[in-house]
Amino acid sequence: GREYLAKHPEAVKERIAAITADQLATLIYTSGTTGRPKGVRLPHDNWSYMAKATVATGLITKDDVQYLWLPLAHVFGKVLTSGQIEVGHVTAVDGRIDKIIENLPIVQPTYMAAVPRIFEKVYNGVAAKARAAGGAKYKIFQWSVGVAREYAKVTQDNFRRTGNATAPLGLSTKHKIADALVYSKLREAFGGNLRAAVSGASALAPDIGYFFSGAGIHILEGYGLTESSAASFVNPGEAYRTGTVGKPLPGTEVRIADDGEVLLRGPGIMQGYHGQPEKTAEVLEADGWLHTGDIGELSADGYLRITDRKKDLIKTSGGKYVAPAEIEGRFKALCPYVSSIVVHGADRNFCSALIALDEPSILVWAAENGLEGKTYSQVLAAPETNRLIETYVQTLNEGLQRWQTVKKFRLLPRDLDVEHGDLTPSLKLKRPVVEREFKHLIEEMYEGSREA
CATH class of the missing domain: 3.40.50.12780 (ANL, N-terminal domain)
Incomplete structure (x- = not known):
């Protein structure tokens, strides 16, 4: 570069002067939260x-x-x-x-x-x-x-x-x-x-x-x-x-x-x-x-x-529209142990949720509630933990319309993260990815339920 500039001292200025307003500056791909990423042309x-x-x-x-x-x-x-x-x-x-x-x-x-x-x-x-x-x-x-x-x-x-x-x-x-x-x-x-x-x-x-x-x-x-x-x-x-x-x-x-x-x-x-x-x-x-x-x-x-x-709007099998982000936001403000929550319910007869707990926070709670020395996985599997989160879900439901309420939930075995593809690099949730990976937990919540 130095050698080139020595021979062409005006090269940088000339290159800048040649740039036009509508010339492509960046090609940035969308997050892919709802489908295949697309290249966005920004001049x-x-x-x-x-x-x-x-x-x-x-x-x-x-x-x-x-x-x-x-x-x-x-x-x-x-x-x-x-x-x-x-x-x-x-x-x-x-x-x-x-x-x-x-x-x-x-x-x-x-x-x-x-x-x-x-x-x-x-x-x-x-x-x-x-x-x-x-x-x-x-x-x-x-x-x-x-x-x-x-x-x-x-x-x-x-x-x-x-x-x-x-x-x-x-x-x-x-x-x-x-x-x-x-x-x-x-x-x-x-x-x-x-x-x-x-x-x-x-x-x-x-x-x-x-x-x-x-x-x-x-x-x-x-x-x-x-x-x-x-x-x-x-x-x-x-x-x-x-x-x-x-x-x-x-x-x-x-x-x-x-x-x-x-x-x-x-x-x-x-x-x-x-x-x-x-x-x-x-x-x-x-x-x-x-x-x-x-x-x-x-x-x-x-x-x-x-x-x-x-x-992302959910339409239940009963024909009611539900905004999952609103419910998820309310729960995050209520429960100090939640890290991620994904509300599901499209074409179902009730809403459910996949909940990931914040490891440091829930382990502190576990140590104070008879689960000291347990690993994160053991704490997640404990009935006491499930009961704890259930109280927060019940509190959440008290402020929701009947068709918005979370009837069932499952605790995820790990947090959602970028490495597993659950989140984008800017930490946005990829719903389809999460719902595919944990489909077995979602189906488990709807087993035996009557679909309208």
Whole structure:
């Protein structure tokens, strides 16, 4: 390279000058959560737009420090890189997921992006530690969780109505006490300087979002697809609303189709699928509108709420529609021992669930409940463990419509992970893969049941 540049000193400038806006920059394959991955053609103009639009939201500045663990070949990691190139802030990169908690106090980021699974694991880890401490400490933690959620809901609602994130004196007083006892320690675990965390790739359970919000860790949920260069929506700073994915990036249009599907149009939309014009025509209209495959609702002031994947909606044999992600999110907020849950019920006469437990958390519980010294597999097989999870399933069902309730569940022999192909590199669930692998457990739950 050095030899070539010595002979052609203008080579780099010439190559850059030859780049056109519509020239292919990246070919990124979809996650394959619902079928065979497709190559998404994203030209240079997409990434230029993403860089400018991300900065225009006010989300990042040149003074920020970003912690980046997402795969750089993934569209989410790519859009974070484009924003960094635009403003030139410091970014610490480490793709090892198991090092995130260890690295945060060292890097001390001002912002980071993650996926719901990371926040769920942090929440469950904190809950498990509090439970292990027992007695008064666990009661204080449970109380602080309730205070955080109430405080977040009240302050967000007041900000929406008045522009001020205020809370009544009594609630503010309780919040200050809980902050000193619990929340401040949680913020230190994130490095102590975290201004905001962006969550994407899948839906974050609102109860978990409200907890972190009330604890002073502001999770700005966003939304996008590989086909839209990752970022199409993001929550706007102070005005963020837990349970929504925020407002469209400047320059991006949105509308809701008659069947509830979210449609997008703008400079971030792909050219099409590589070598698959028929697949492109299925999702990309001639006038530029992209069919996302997601079901959503728009508020009067432009905040989008994604309710489910169009393909993931379950229709029971009784004709009722069920959104599995909503049920899964509720359960993750209820049960401190769950790592993954997959709700099943398409063409069945009731809903069931496959549940994977977080190994460190459940082993701590086991040691305190007469199962000390048992292996993870032995703990999973113990009747006491099944009874424990059953109490959380019953609590879940109390808040659901009759046709949504989980009538049966099975504990999985291992957690879901990237290595076994259950999750994508950005930790999104591959439902068909999981349902195929554990088909025997699903069939076991429906043995003898009358199919309508």
